[in-house]
Each structure stands twice: as structure tokens, then as C-alpha cells.
Amino acid sequence: MQINYAKKEVSCKLVYYGPGMSGKTTNLEIIHEKVPNQNKGEMTSIATEGDRTLFFDFLPLDLGKVRGMSTKFQLYTVPGQVYYSSTRKLVLQGADGVIFVADSQAEKLAENIESLKDLEKNLDEYGLKLNEIPLVIQWNKRDLPSAMDVEELDKEVNWPGAATTEAVAAMGDGVLPTLKLAASIILDRLNSKEPGAETKTAKMSPEDKAKKEEVYVASVNADKISRGYFNQYCQAQYRLAAKSDEIDDFKKFSPEDKSKLLESLVNHVLLLQDAKSRNIGASPDEVEAQINAFSKRFNSSGDLDGYLAKRKLSMDNLRNEATKNVIIGKIIKDIIPDVKTKLHVSDSEIAEYYNANVNKFGGKDLEGVKAHVKAGLKNKRKKALLGAFFLKLRENAIIEVYKDKI
Ligand SMILES: Nc1nc2c(ncn2[C@@H]2O[C@H](COP(=O)(O)OP(=O)(O)OP(=O)(O)O)[C@@H](O)[C@H]2O)c(=O)[nH]1
Ligand SMILES: [Mg+2]
Structure with a gap:
């Protein structure tokens, strides 16, 4: 309220x-x-x-x-x-x-x-x-x-x-x-x-009282982000990115990491709000297709289950990510109709990058690392496009971040 x-x-x-x-x-x-x-x-x-x-x-x-x-x-x-x-x-x-x-x-x-x-x-x-x-x-x-x-x-x-x-x-x-x-x-x-x-209220134990008075870490336009939700988001992001052998039961983050994670959650909420205003959603089939593409990394669905179990992730965590990816893809298509051209990486760009960073590739020739370099450059460009998009969303949004609450 x-x-x-x-x-x-x-x-x-x-x-x-x-x-x-x-x-x-x-x-x-x-x-x-x-x-x-x-x-x-x-x-x-x-x-x-x-x-x-x-x-x-x-x-x-x-x-x-x-x-x-x-x-x-x-x-x-x-x-x-x-x-x-x-x-x-x-x-x-x-x-x-x-x-x-x-x-x-x-x-x-x-x-x-x-x-x-x-x-x-x-x-x-x-x-x-x-x-x-x-x-x-x-x-x-x-x-x-x-x-x-x-x-x-x-x-x-x-x-x-x-x-x-x-x-x-x-x-x-x-x-x-x-x-x-x-x-x-x-x-x-x-x-x-x-x-x-x-x-x-007076009869409640201090723990109950703390639980009841929900603490918010940020508000993004009409939506408020509770501390409970933010903490869950942090754990899920950590688990999605972690190398499986190093999973902590409960990861403690530094204040700097928390600030960064909150920024990314604010972006996530802005994205959902923007999608809503554009009438963009992700259908179950589209989400499923994303998850299937992701699970191709593994040989069978058993391995996907293993991956999730090792990272203590639920299928819901994965669906959340997949939904976000589907929506991002659609929004990008919506705002940048010529996105394919914009993301196209030419052979000469690949060669240029290779020549400038040749010592990074441990003696491998250009052909051997071409696909890798191409994917990297494409990713970089995608990030830049998204960065500009989020910047614009932020300009038009009312965002309050309560740093002391995180
Ligand atoms: N007979 C009858 N049908 C109803 C009544 N209320 C809703 N419906 C019908 O039930 C169907 C589902 O209604 P929705 O309002 O879309 O249901 P919903 O809860 O939003 O469903 P989800 O979005 O899938 O969670 C529609 O065909 C409605 O017309 C009712 O009181 N009587
Ligand atoms: Mg409904």
C-alpha cells in the first residue's frame, strides 16, 4: 500500500x-x-x-x-x-x-x-x-x-x-x-x-513483526520490490551463473554485488512493464523452445535435471530466465526491426579482432577460433543494444532504490 x-x-x-x-x-x-x-x-x-x-x-x-x-x-x-x-x-x-x-x-x-x-x-x-x-x-x-x-x-x-x-x-x-x-x-x-x-502487533514476537512489516529495496514505477523477493533473485542469479561445483547453500554477497544485482532486477522489472505496454508475452511453447535449446547442451533430459539439481535450481528458475529471454528477443525485434543486420558480424571484423588480440588465442589460427570470435562480437553488440534500450527505459521511469535496505 x-x-x-x-x-x-x-x-x-x-x-x-x-x-x-x-x-x-x-x-x-x-x-x-x-x-x-x-x-x-x-x-x-x-x-x-x-x-x-x-x-x-x-x-x-x-x-x-x-x-x-x-x-x-x-x-x-x-x-x-x-x-x-x-x-x-x-x-x-x-x-x-x-x-x-x-x-x-x-x-x-x-x-x-x-x-x-x-x-x-x-x-x-x-x-x-x-x-x-x-x-x-x-x-x-x-x-x-x-x-x-x-x-x-x-x-x-x-x-x-x-x-x-x-x-x-x-x-x-x-x-x-x-x-x-x-x-x-x-x-x-x-x-x-x-x-x-x-x-x-504488540503481542507478536519481534521475528513475526519483522516478517509482517515488509521491507522494500526499490520501487519501479507502480511496482515495489520486496527484500524477500530481491534475496531470492540474487540466489537464483548466482546459481544460474555459478560453476556447479562451487554452489553455496546460501551465497552472501558484498554490498557492491548486491547493488549490481538490484540494478539488474530493476531492469528485469522495467522489461516486464515495457513488454506489458507493448502487449508482448511469452507463450508456453516459446518458453519450452528456449528451454529445449538450452538443454541441447546436455545429451539427455536427465543431464538437465542433474544440472538443475547441482545448482539447486528449480525448473521455475529456468522458466523465468527463458521467459525473460523470449521477451527480450521480441522487444528487440519490436524496437529494432533491422536487428539481424545490426547484429551481423562480418568476416573483416572478425579478422580485425583476431589480429588485434592474436596473443590471446594461444597460437590457434583464425579459422580455428572464428566461430568463437563471431559469437563473442555478436554478444558484445547485443549487450550494447540492450544497454541503450534499458537506459531509455530508465529515463522514462520513476525508480527509487533504497540502498540502506539491501
Ligand atoms: N458458466 C459460467 N461460466 C463462467 C463464469 N465466470 C466465467 N466463466 C467462463 O469461464 C471461462 C474462463 O474464464 P476466465 O475469466 O478467462 O478465467 P481465468 O480465471 O482468467 O482463467 P486463466 O486466465 O486461464 O487463469 C470463460 O469462458 C468465462 O466466460 C460463471 O460464473 N459461469
Ligand atoms: Mg485469465
Whole structure:
């Protein structure tokens, strides 16, 4: 939650979570349709392939004044498909509240439970608890014949004891009440500098308190980067780059290294934001193709598993990297249509580099190192192009880095 006292403005992030096809995007579409124009911004969706959400949907909303403060809500949905676990985690970052859209159909019970557990796990990584964060569970698709009784659903799914609503999102029923309920719980929280809340805080152990007060290391436009997420990013980057025999369980970084890693994470977030504004995403097939290309390094998939295990990396870490690479590739094509020409390295350039650095090649002749030199020069050029691109993104962004928090 960002509070700007000077502008008397509160900005909250509310995330719609839930299994695939439960109706999260539909909720946002209905809100977009029903809310008067002056109160809403544009809805952005990154969806292809039968309208499944690939990254997230986003809708900024102005809910008017509460106690003299104007309240803005940023609504997000996550992609429900099991595959997109890392994206869900990223979207959840900095959430002030969650609406869990459950599919009421009996055959979806297991998926609902799995998705809520997934939410619990992802929140935990940000130091948040399912029964502490403002949470509303929406029993959606009440119109379908196999919809379970809400009492039954409550017993089976609602172990956090969250507030619940019923909806037929596709018909627009129950969508705004769910949003209003979630918004009121979040705003109550804002006002809860009341005695009750303080007693609760006072009772918490110092560790719990530290966990609850999320610390941010940077903000990039509307997104905030928590320290927890940053630490995970550092470990993952280290593991991706490390030589496998030297992996530490937990790598400690120098302040300089941390600063550099934070710069690169800020770039990563800028990239995702830019991709969103260009409607660019990475489809599962594209991500898979990247991973396949990468695993060609190994002889069989067993070796890829071995590589990941040695580096204590998960498939998610790899997918994250692959997704980033796919998106970078597309953005480059978008901003530099003639990228192929720009990245072309000519024979004379290769020869020139070879002649200038001939002592580096240990007596090998030009033919023997040509491919290597070519790849190196191409990489250098790619880096320069990307550097210029990130510089431009940074110029147009509002970035704050809290060095003392890293
Ligand atoms: N019968 C019925 N269908 C619904 C209801 N709400 C949504 N749907 C339909 O369910 C399908 C999936 O809805 P989405 O809103 O795209 O689902 P989602 O949760 O965003 O799915 P992912 O992006 O894949 O995670 C669409 O065909 C909707 O029209 C409902 O209340 N009743
Ligand atoms: Mg969706």
C-alpha cells in the first residue's frame, strides 16, 4: 500500500488469484464494463491462445474518497494455469489483498485446493500469511449444474476462514460486491491504527513483526520490490551463473554485488512493464523452445535435471530466465526491426579482432577460433543494444532504490 500524504492518496494492489478458468479475467472485464469511465483506467490484458491469461490482466480503479483520502486500486489477475507459477509469484508481490476466485464445480474441487495452497506458499515467500492478508473467497460459477453447496465448499476449501461471496461472473452477478468487500477489508486495515490492532502487533514476537512489516529495496514505477523477493533473485542469479561445483547453500554477497544485482532486477522489472505496454508475452511453447535449446547442451533430459539439481535450481528458475529471454528477443525485434543486420558480424571484423588480440588465442589460427570470435562480437553488440534500450527505459521511469535496505 502506498500512501501519499501530500496528494492525500492511497494506492492499493489487489490480486485476483485462483485456478485456471475460474473466472478471474471475467471479474476484471465486468468491473471494467460497469465502472463509470472517469473512475477507471485502461484494462491491459496479456492473453492469447483462447484468452488464457499469460502474464496478468491489469485494471487501475479509482474508488473515490475515504476519510478525505482518494483511494486508487490496482487490480491484477494471475494466470491460473499451473505452468505459470513464477509469474503468479511476481504478480503477488506487494499485494495488499487477494480475491480468490474459486470454481464451484465439484470436479474443480481439487484444483481449487491446489491453487489456494499455491497462494499460501507464494505468500509465505513474501513473509505473508493466508489468514492475515485481507482475503475474500468468491465462489464463482454458481449457475452451473455441478456447483457444490457453498457450505460444503466452505468446509473443504476455506481453511483460512476468509470472508466469502457468491458469483456468476459471466453474467456480472456478485462481481462488484466481491470487489467492494475486499476493498473495505483493505481500507479497514488502513484505518486500523486503532487500539485493537496495536494490541495484536504488540503481542507478536519481534521475528513475526519483522516478517509482517515488509521491507522494500526499490520501487519501479507502480511496482515495489520486496527484500524477500530481491534475496531470492540474487540466489537464483548466482546459481544460474555459478560453476556447479562451487554452489553455496546460501551465497552472501558484498554490498557492491548486491547493488549490481538490484540494478539488474530493476531492469528485469522495467522489461516486464515495457513488454506489458507493448502487449508482448511469452507463450508456453516459446518458453519450452528456449528451454529445449538450452538443454541441447546436455545429451539427455536427465543431464538437465542433474544440472538443475547441482545448482539447486528449480525448473521455475529456468522458466523465468527463458521467459525473460523470449521477451527480450521480441522487444528487440519490436524496437529494432533491422536487428539481424545490426547484429551481423562480418568476416573483416572478425579478422580485425583476431589480429588485434592474436596473443590471446594461444597460437590457434583464425579459422580455428572464428566461430568463437563471431559469437563473442555478436554478444558484445547485443549487450550494447540492450544497454541503450534499458537506459531509455530508465529515463522514462520513476525508480527509487533504497540502498540502506539491501
Ligand atoms: N458458466 C459460467 N461460466 C463462467 C463464469 N465466470 C466465467 N466463466 C467462463 O469461464 C471461462 C474462463 O474464464 P476466465 O475469466 O478467462 O478465467 P481465468 O480465471 O482468467 O482463467 P486463466 O486466465 O486461464 O487463469 C470463460 O469462458 C468465462 O466466460 C460463471 O460464473 N459461469
Ligand atoms: Mg485469465
